[in-house]
Amino acid sequence: MLLGILGGFLAAALGWQINLLAIQRGLQRGRVAAFLVGSGAIFADMVFLWLGFTGATPIVEHPEWWGILRWLGISVILILAARVLFVHSKPRPQHEEVQKKNPTKNFFVGFLVVISNPVVFLMWIAGISFLRAHFPEVRTPWFKELFLAGFLIGGVLWFAPLAFIFLKKLTLWTEKNNSVISRISGGVLILVALFLIFFEKF
16 A cells, blocks of 8 residues: 555656646635645546556557547647636636536546546556566555555645645735746646647557
């Protein structure tokens, strides 16, 4: 489980595009929204890990599906980037109303950004292959379940302080600074989409 906690914490901490998106959503919709974005990303990672542990060979052997998934992911990321740049970067006079609308939507934002990115899946396949090669414990009973439980805990250990402690300090910023965060988040999402278009081929 400790290995899973470490993996979940590092995955959450190094997921800079999700962190920026969580901060942007948190500034616009509240700290719970930021935590839900991170939770959605963690859950998507866990889906990939579960597929990798249970056997992803049939999926890897059908590259024609990866092309479809790749362009679906690019479309989702570009749509989110457009919303962040042209909608969320504008001041919202009714901030309290926005916070109460569709809290689960923030979860699906984080989930879709990760689950629609085939690069993340291939990264976890490589990671599981590394674990199988260097850690004999991977073949023991209940390792998968304990690793996934630890991964969830590790991810929460990153996103909970980010949402409820760090973001609390950022809420004291002005609306202008909030808009800057939104523009940075939108720009990062566009860079991710461009990377998938020009540098990742499936």
